[in-house]
Amino acid sequence: MSICAYLVIALKEAMRNLTKTMNALSDETRLRILRVLLEKECCVCEIMQALDISQSRASRNLGILREAGLLRARRDGAWIVYSVDKEGMQEYLSDMVKAIRKALEGNQVVALDLERLKTAVRVGPSRVNH
Amino acid sequence: MSICAYLVIALKEAMRNLTKTMNALSDETRLRILRVLLEKECCVCEIMQALDISQSRASRNLGILREAGLLRARRDGAWIVYSVDKEGMQEYLSDMVKAIRKALEGNQVVALDLERLKTAVRVGPSRVNH
DNA sequence: ACTAAATATGCGCATATACTCATATAATTA
DNA sequence: TAATTATATGAGTATATGCGCATATTTAGT
Numbered sequence: 436m437s438i439c440a441y442l443v444i445a446l447k448e449a450m451r452n453l454t455k456t457m458n459a460l461s462d463e464t465r466l467r468i469l470r471v472l473l474e475k476e477c478c479v480c481e482i483m484q485a486l487d488i489s490q491s492r493a494s495r496n497l498g499i500l501r502e503a504g505l506l507r508a509r510r511d512g513a514w515i516v517y518s519v520d521k522e523g524m525q526e527y528l529s530d531m532v533k534a535i536r537k538a539l540e541g542n543q544v545v546a547l548d549l550e551r552l553k554t555a556v557r558v559g560p561s562r563v564n565h
Numbered sequence: 566m567s568i569c570a571y572l573v574i575a576l577k578e579a580m581r582n583l584t585k586t587m588n589a590l591s592d593e594t595r596l597r598i599l600r601v602l603l604e605k606e607c608c609v610c611e612i613m614q615a616l617d618i619s620q621s622r623a624s625r626n627l628g629i630l631r632e633a634g635l636l637r638a639r640r641d642g643a644w645i646v647y648s649v650d651k652e653g654m655q656e657y658l659s660d661m662v663k664a665i666r667k668a669l670e671g672n673q674v675v676a677l678d679l680e681r682l683k684t685a686v687r688v689g690p691s692r693v694n695h
Numbered sequence: 696a697c698t699a700a701a702t703a704t705g706c707g708c709a710t711a712t713a714c715t716c717a718t719a720t721a722a723t724t725a
Numbered sequence: 726t727a728a729t730t731a732t733a734t735g736a737g738t739a740t741a742t743g744c745g746c747a748t749a750t751t752t753a754g755t
Contacts, residue, residue, distance in 0.1 A: 450593055450674050457591035463584050479732060494733055513722055513731055527668035534664055538583050538657035559731050609702060622744065624703055643701055643752055690701065
């Protein structure tokens with residue numbers, strides 16, 4: 436492949452990254468996950484409990500948010516802890532996150548999620564009766 | 566339908582509006598259209614020329630942005646002029662628009678669109694050889 | 696009123712998305 | 726090392742999306 440072709444790809448990548456981000460943020464499940472993670476870092480099973488959703492659904496959507504650069508993941512023993520890396524993320528991503536947070540202010544679905552989050556415990560999916 | 570059921574629907578509407586907005590902003594064509602309209606209000610045929618896309622594609626995506634509350638449309642003679650209503654739109658929408666604008670700064674695809682916009686004329690689709 | 700022009704939209708197709716179910720992978724503990 | 730636990734992921738399915746093509750709708754001009 437020619438140098439030129441590579442350049443064209445690089446130029447298109449910025450746009451692709453942006454649409455990827457916006458796509459990640461255009462789904463209700465993922466907006467709810469993001470909002471919960473703005474409250475506190477969580478493992479998959481805590482997200483399951485807060486949103487009252489299945490394990491695979493939680494895991495897959497966390498992966499999409501991570502892939503879009505909105506979350507970071509670290510292992511902590513048996514768990515993988517997801518968090519919003521407010522400082523480390525690209526500036527345009529943190530702008531979006533701030534806008535989303537504001538847009539979700541007072542939202543009732545979110546309120547319920549945050550309520551359930553309070554009683555969520557770091558216990559595996561197998562012990563979450565869902 | 567009971568009052569309760571209506572309340573539940575109303576509570577869910579805020580979330581639905583947000584995902585609708587984000588969805589509208591998660592497509593490359595629509596991000597490009599929005600960016601062009603931040604430069605100057607346009608009729609459909611000017612958007613066609615700036616982005617070098619078909620008439621139905623321009624019209625449909627303008628409609629989606631409009632439906633999401635991001636654009637307003639007014640008739641001007643034979644034309645329908647679309648614009649970003651920066652003052653009139655919901656606050657969370659204008660936050661998103663600002664973030665998008667910043668994210669697209671220096672983007673090459675956008676640069677080409679804006680270049681073509683300069684030479685775009687308000688002449689109907691039938692006279693745009695595409 | 697008739698014709699032309701500008702925009703919107705129904706339809707069909709190809710592709711993308713989101714979910715569940717079942718299973719694979721990776722780390723912990725006995 | 727074997728069993729258990731936490732998370733990721735492949736497969737299948739139902740639905741949503743984006744596009745082009747053709748056509749409908751609405752306005753302008755004669």
